[in-house]
Amino acid sequence: MATVHRMKEPSGKLSSKYYAFFRVPTSDGGFKQVKKTTGHTTKKEALAVANQLEREALAEAGASDKHAEAILSKVREAGELALKGRLNPAHARRLIGEIMEVSGQGSLKERSCREWFSEWMKDKEATTKIATVRFYRSTTKDFLNFLGERADNHLETVTSADIRAFRDSVIANGRTGKTANHKLKCLRSIFGDAVKASALLQNPASSVKQVNEDDSTSREPFTPAEIQQLLESSPNVDWRGVILLGAFAGLRLTDCAKLKVGNIDLERQVLRFMPRKSDRKKKVLEIPLHSELVAYFTENPPAPFAANPLFPTLAKVSTSGRNGLSSRFKDIMNAAEIERHVTRRTKDGAARETASRSFHSLRHSFTSMLxxxxxxxxxRQKMTGHTESATHQIYTHLELETLREGVERIPGVSVG
Known part of the structure; x- marks a missing residue:
């Protein structure tokens, strides 16, 4: 409400005319004090002018009596719905959106679960590693499929019970507790970012607890005879090289496929590379080449250029997916008639458990044979990941020979 006062002049005397004082809202949500002369010497006339000046300023700022009354009507509607027990999230979002429009703040942007997931994925695709993006994409797809038609409802309709049920469904579909927890962590991030973006009031995934990971499937190594079967069933020479690196150097599948010619030093008979799982720490491993690998690279000399892929037919193939490297290795296992799942006794000799086999089992074979x-x-630890140096560590001659002696203790396999 406007007020009027007479101001002191530079001489120190009170002016004969009254000034109007009032506040108007600003675009950042605050207020500013306004002082204007009314041009009148009587308080009554000055106050009438001051009120008019205030109305004009409020109208210009989008906060006139008309706007105020419109906002109050929305508040009254919310109150009436609440008294009748009919105020629900849909009504509340509509009323808040209408209040924002009347106030000149723009409309309330509402997002469905599917829309927010899509928006979130676009940001991650631009800022996150490809392998992580693939996992995010798989998790969001699985969760939206789990919601079904509800995926097109407002983001706020997703509850903690939904998140918990999805977590349990992952396990029910044969995945491990570790995988379920990994997917839960992803959902926490998605809904947490929605809260930060003011698209959601609270994170429904934050209260959902992780499951016990004791059920995580253990890995069973391949026997030397099975490694020979895998090599004989390989569809091409590149796959033979990759399998040999898994079995006699302990490399992961993605690391094998992404190797460059420059990673192999046949003169020193060593392999030097940076594992993808450790690239943020800039770990570089240097592994002596087993005689099986030396024989392979002697028979199949790498291209002369260091930047060329070591295994050109596999370098551009994704690890995951229906036709990815992991699936192709399963096909090799099938061709070799090697079971993917084996049953074995636990350490106490009483119970039995199921262990799975995949390319990663070759890494277990490597450590097992050592x-x-x-x-x-x-x-053994140095073979599979030895240094946390800021850049890399080159072994001394004595250290390298110690590792080489360890590698050479592993018996080879006969390959036709």
Whole structure:
């Protein structure tokens, strides 16, 4: 409400005319104080002018009596619905949106679960590693499919019960507790970012607890005879090289496929590379080449250029997906008539558990064969990931020979 006062002049005397004082809202949600002369010497006339000046300023700022009354009507409607027990999230969002429009703040942007997931994925695709993006894409797709038609409802309709039911469905569909927890973590991030973007009031996934990971499927290594079967069933020479690297150097599938010619030093008979799982720490491993690998690269010399892919037919193939490297390795296992799942007794000899086999099992074969050859645990650890140096560590001659001795204790396999 406007007020009027007479101001002091520079001489120190009160002016004969009254000034109007009032506040108007600003675009940032605050207020500013306005002072204007009324041009009148009587308080009554000055106050009438002051009120008119205030109305004009409020109208210009989009906060006139008309706007105020429109906002109050929306508030009254919300109150009436609440008294009748009919105020629900849909009504509340509509009323808040209408209040924002009347106030000149623009419309309330509402997002369905599907829309927010799409928006979130676009941001992640521009800022996150490809492998992580694939997992995010898979998780969001699974969750939207789990919601069904409800995926097109407002984001706020997703509840903690929905998140919990989805987590449990992951396990019910044969996945491990570790996978379920990984997907839960992804959903926490998605809904947490929605809260930060003011698209949601609270994160429905934050209260959902992780499940026990004791059910996570253990890995069973391949035997030397099975490794020979895999090699004989390989569709081409590149796959043979990749399988040999898994079995006799302990490399993961993606690392094998992404190797460059420059990673192989046949003169020193070593492999030097940076594992993708450790690239943020800039770990570089240097592994002596087993005689099986030396023989393979002697028979199949790499291209002369260091930047060329070591395995050109596999370098551009994704690890995941229906036709990805993991699926192709399963086909090789099938061709070799090697079971993907095996049943074995636990350490106590009483219960039985199921272990799965995949390309990663070759890494277990590598460490298992080192252990059976009485290679020390310290050396085994250095083989599979040894340094946290800021850049890399080149072994001294003595260290490298110690590792080479450990590698050479592993018996080879006969390959036709």
């Amino acid at each position: 252990a059976k050859a009485n290679v020390s645990e310290e050396v």
